[in-house]
Amino acid sequence: MSARSLALAALLSLVLPPSGAALADQLQCRATRALLDLGNPLQMAREAVADRKELRIVAMGSSSTQGYGATNPQYAYPAQLKMRLDAALPGVAVHVFNKGVGGQDAEEEEQRMRQDVKPENAQIVVWQVGTNSAIRRTPLDKFAEKLRAGIDIGRSLGPEFVLMNLQYVPAVVALPDEEDYARVMAEVAREKNVGLFHRFEIMRAWYNDGMPYAQFVTNDGLHLNDFGQKCIGKLLAQAILEAVRPAQLTGEPKPRN
């Protein structure tokens, strides 16, 4: 075989579609109820929704929050969260303030917690964190310390916290100790009595159910794509709604005036 025909064969092998395109049966965006339990009643948010018809959320975090990897910033989970909450809570003014800065870790976010949370008068801070700390191999005790410090600063300004843990993607799964970072986040959430959105476990369940990475991760192996972002936004909205939806929606309707 000449070098030329070898090269042609190599080129051809590049353009032949793989058998049985995986697109055929895409799996659904889903999570079990247990995984959507934030473990916190979000009392302030519930009261704000019921009494003032208002819900203000700060989305603090890194590239997932900023929306890197989505083809449109509107697909990033904070914008999706707002769309879902708007639809589910008619008459309630929902605000989601996006404070995502790509590449930052727990320490950098802790440092800007005060300036980014203070002006928004929010009831909830969703803090998406952990991935960059894990990738940079921040020592676990230092990571925990920054989480506690960030939560303390944020809560001193009013709002309650929901931590969002790491994304389950090739770049994170390949780390030797990514589960330790998820564990530390769960411990800190328990200790500080704040909510925890189990992004890592939710996405791991997608993968274990047979959903291919290509469906929810961009091909850098790290960031969520449109589907992943939209789905996390939808599931986070469900989790928050579980906590804050006014009781009358499930029970006795409130008399209208």
Add this chain to the structure above:
Amino acid sequence: MAGMKPVALSPSRDIRLDLFRGLALWFIFLDHVPDNIVSWLTVRNYGFSDATEIFVYISGYTAVIAYSRMLARDGWPKAAARIYRRVWQLYVAHILLFVAFTAQIAWVSIAKDTTALIEEMELLGLGQDPYRALMEAALLKFRPANLDVLPLYIVLLAFFPLILPVVVRWPRAVIVASVAFYEAACHFDWNLPGYPESKVWYFNPLAWQVVFHTGAAMAVLGPKLKWLDRWRWQISVLALVYLAFAGFIALSWHYNALERLVPQWLARQLYPIDKTNVDILRFLHFLAVAWFVRLAVPPGAPFLKWRILEPLRRCGEHSLQIFCLGTFLALSAQIVDAQFEGSILSQVIVSFAGIVIMSAAAYGASWYKGEADQTVSL
């Protein structure tokens, strides 16, 4: 030193560039339609690199071909002025595309009497602070969805007057300097500022310059690359092994059974495969593909002139117009697709229709320009 004398490049048009740039434009269009089944045909599913590398590399290559003769004939000031005329054309095209892109969203929303699309497609910042966003768009700092390739090209070409006189004399030195700068940009996290403040350039020009300048240097080296052929077999085997490896990893993103075969230690080395800073894995993948293209497709290969490939060549000849049109049409395709809830049939039809429109436009541009005009365009 023999290398001191600027290289005289062959005056005949290298139609390989048109063909492969046309192919890159088709791929970019197909990939920009979200969840498009037809994008299974594009290069990104079979390895690390995608059409962006092809486009940027060929842009560097053609920049040398277009301006090196001008440099030799008319001197540096004239060549630099011509490059800046081109930069201006690219800038105007980008701003026009930005306006047309936004107008398309507004038009569809108004025509369908719904603001849902504006909300869905909201170009973040434009809705909240339109004056500021327009200013930032003019400064190329605000580049909504899919509008980030041309700004990259603009920045690269804006620095090209400084590179051109060097690369025609010392192409290898340009490669070395460019790779060193790329390494530094990745290591120190250099990027240009974006808007909103926390954003950076999705295609970091300080990193992506390595693809552009390698293309430029290769255009100068051209026939001098023959020395590589002494190791033709060795390089081919290496490149083939690497392409097979990249192909396997790319397929593993689609099949979990394959993904489970990738050992942890290897995955730790691989990921993340950064696009913003054109990860070295991506660049090597592109070079491996380019190596086989070089072997398989010599400049005079008969199939290059096949009539069936003419639409590709035409698109490549008018790459700026076709790129802009493709980006605009990708949005149209997305909107039409959404109407049919992303059915596979609608994906196939909008993909095919988009390519037909792009090709028709390219033929129109050729007709307008006149068949006799053989000047090299960018």
